[in-house]
Amino acid sequence: MNATESTTHVTEAPKGDPIVRIIDLHKSFGAVEVLKGVDLEVHRGQVVVLLGRSGSGKSTMLRCINHLERPSSGTVIVEGEVIGHRIKGDKLHELPPSAIARQRTKTGMVFQSYNLFPHMTVMENLIEAPRRVKGVDKGQAMADALEALEEVGMAHKADVYPSTLSGGQQQRVAIARALVMKPSVMLFDEPTSALDPELVGEVLGVMKRLATTGMTMIVVTHEIGFARGVADEVVFMSEGRLVEQGPPSQVIDAPVHEATRTFISSIL
Known part of the structure; x- marks a missing residue:
């Protein structure tokens, strides 16, 4: 992995x-x-970056990990548990929605758009899922939410509404909303693609800090600097297949496959 002084x-x-x-x-x-x-x-503790052109299957794969998309076939296992199914005998049986919702708490998802509830304050946005899905009492949920907001530098905005925040601030709140569920894995689906260029850095900064804490992360992004400086492994996908996989020094700086070389040269 290529390292930099500030993002190693x-x-x-x-x-x-x-x-x-x-x-x-x-x-x-x-x-x-x-x-x-x-x-x-x-x-555990790895940061894996998924690269590839639009339509290559990166976001669909992320959504299959937490069963927002139901796989047509194949298996996704998170922390030893088959996602979306239970094993009975030698067969898989689909889980009911309540059980799938419980499984989803293992994976925090951050989307391109922030998807914050506009009629709720930042704090209310963060405590909604812990209280409804995990049954956390309000006091504990608020304490956990404040801790998550502090982690992304947004504790001072706990009582405001999303409409008063910049795009970068809203995305940082969205990251905190995922963190407050205490997931084992964070999934990021092009989290900076909807942001103005001057706001990208603040979100990437939060993601870099999370990486240094040992958070397991799977990130779909075109931010090559982030991939080169933070990823343990880079995966290049093309037309629904995993084409090349390895450390950034290989996949970004010395790709083997022609499809990878063409893609990397087009975005550098």
Whole structure:
């Protein structure tokens, strides 16, 4: 991994079972096959960046990890638990929505758009899911929310409404909203793509700080500087397949496959 003085992120060599394991994942929308047999393992504390052109399947794969999209076939395992299903005998049985909601608490999701509730304050946005999904009492939920807001530098905005915040501030609140659920893995789906250029840095700064704490992260982004400086592993996807995978020094600076070389040269 290439390192910089301010963003160095080092994890130990992977050991033990992966925290996320994707096995032969397929996903089709009608006649269009978006994922064509993806296999990927992510170990605890790793930062994995997914690169690829629009339509390559990156966001769909993220959404399959927390079952926002139901795979057409294949298996997603998070912390040893098959997502969306339970195993009975030698068969998989789909879980009810309440059980899937519980499983989703393992994975915090940050989208391109912030998806904050406009009629709720920042604090109210953060305590909603812990209280409804995890049954956390209000006092504890507020304490956890304040801690998460402090982590993203937004504690001073706890009582304001989202409409008063900049795009970068709203996205930082969205990250805090995911953190307050205390997930094992954070999933980021192009979290800076909807931001004005001058606001991108503040969100990437929060993500870099999370990486230094040992948070396991899977990030879809075109921010090559972030990938080069923070990722332990970079995965390049093309046409629904994982084409190339390795440290940033390989995939970004010395890609093997022509598709990867063409993509990297187009965005640098």
